[in-house]
Amino acid sequence: MPQMKAAEKALRQTKKRTVKNDQIRKNLDYLLRSFKKAINIKDGQKSQEIAKQLAKALDKAAQKRVIKKNNAARKKSRLMKKVKVIK
Numbered sequence: 001m002p003q004m005k006a007a008e009k010a011l012r013q014t015k016k017r018t019v020k021n022d023q024i025r026k027n028l029d030y031l032l033r034s035f036k037k038a039i040n041i042k043d044g045q046k047s048q049e050i051a052k053q054l055a056k057a058l059d060k061a062a063q064k065r066v067i068k069k070n071n072a073a074r075k076k077s078r079l080m081k082k083v084k085v086i087k
Contacts, residue, residue, distance in 0.1 A: 024066045028057055035079070044086045051083050 002008045031054040038047035055076045062072035 021064075021066045024057075024061050024064065028054070028061060028067075031057055039082055039086060042086055044083075047086055048083050051079050054079060 002011050031050060035047060035050045035054055038050055058067070058072040058076055061067045062069045
């Protein structure tokens with residue numbers, strides 16, 4: 001346990017941030033799984049819809065520094081490639 005007040009506050013902040021970041025990551029994972037399902041059944045419209053949502057979620061996660069900016073850009077690029085192949 002932290003001994004100083006500042007350390008206690010830092011611990012509280014870390015716990016809060018961890019919860020928020022986990023929620024963002026879970027949402028990304030959920031969207032990615034649903035995107036892969038749409039791709040596997042070759043549903044072009046649904047996959048394009050989910051790709052837009054996923055791209056937006058990736059941008060927000062990068063903006064909040066949950067994932068790195070280039071990581072988000074790379075994932076978005078690969079998403080759009082897959083969407084184009086299905087179209």
